[in-house]
Amino acid sequence: SQQGEEDPQALSIQEGENATMNCSYKTSINNLQWYRQNSGRGLVHLILIRSNEREKHSGRLRVTLDTSKKSSSLLITASRAADTASYFCATEGYNNNDMRFGAGTRLTVKP
Amino acid sequence: DADVTQTPRNRITKTGKRIMLECSQTKGHDRMYWYRQDPGLGLRLIYYSFDVKDINKGEISDGYSVSRQAQAKFSLSLESAIPNQTALYFCATSDLGRTGANVLTFGAGSRLTVL
Numbered sequence: 001s002q003q004g005e006e007d008p009q010a011l012s013i014q015e016g017e018n019a020t021m022n023c024s025y026k027t028s029i030n031n032l033q034w035y036r037q038n039s040g041r042g043l044v045h046l047i048l049i050r051s052n053e054r055e056k057h058s059g060r061l062r063v064t065l066d067t068s069k070k071s072s073s074l075l076i077t078a079s080r081a082a083d084t085a086s087y088f089c090a091t092e093g094y095n096n097n098d099m100r101f102g103a104g105t106r107l108t109v110k111p
Numbered sequence: 112d113a114d115v116t117q118t119p120r121n122r123i124t125k126t127g128k129r130i131m132l133e134c135s136q137t138k139g140h141d142r143m144y145w146y147r148q149d150p151g152l153g154l155r156l157i158y159y160s161f162d163v164k165d166i167n168k169g170e171i172s173d174g175y176s177v178s179r180q181a182q183a184k185f186s187l188s189l190e191s192a193i194p195n196q197t198a199l200y201f202c203a204t205s206d207l208g209r210t211g212a213n214v215l216t217f218g219a220g221s222r223l224t225v226l
Binding site for chain 2: 004009030031033035040041042043044045048050088090092097098099100101102103104
């Protein structure tokens, strides 16, 4: 079964707006990662946040993690048409054995 | 050349046929994975391997088998393909390395259609 669940399933915004995607998970984690997938292609790692961290930044990306609520959010600021893609959260347990992915959020940024 | 190469990229086959999807990597990573992606279901783990002598089942291993021929090669087989195995298959690699976390590098995917 999937560990993470993203919300919303789909998001459509205008270029320049901010996009926020949420991820909820069920069990304790070692870290949570966000990946991006352009249509039909392989996933690309964006950012990792560890269970003892609350916020991380990378360029226009901001990730937060609330372990008490078992949730994370990914914020993309000043979105661009090129940000159009599906975004997945993935969780890793303390055994470092495997990553579990959510079903993803499909983001469309209109020019 | 891509860090993680999957072949074939597209394959159409018939029910009952044996199919092999191959994956090779130049990352030097010890860990390799096979995932399956279906619309609306995200990625589900089929098998994973931490070194040449290590093979582990994931959450949906039934109907699949794998072989880790070398550190750089990890193949996925469908012994007798069925239509509900129609999906996009991804190979990925990782190395705990300095981060202590599995950051995955994915191949471009192999789209399999079983008629």
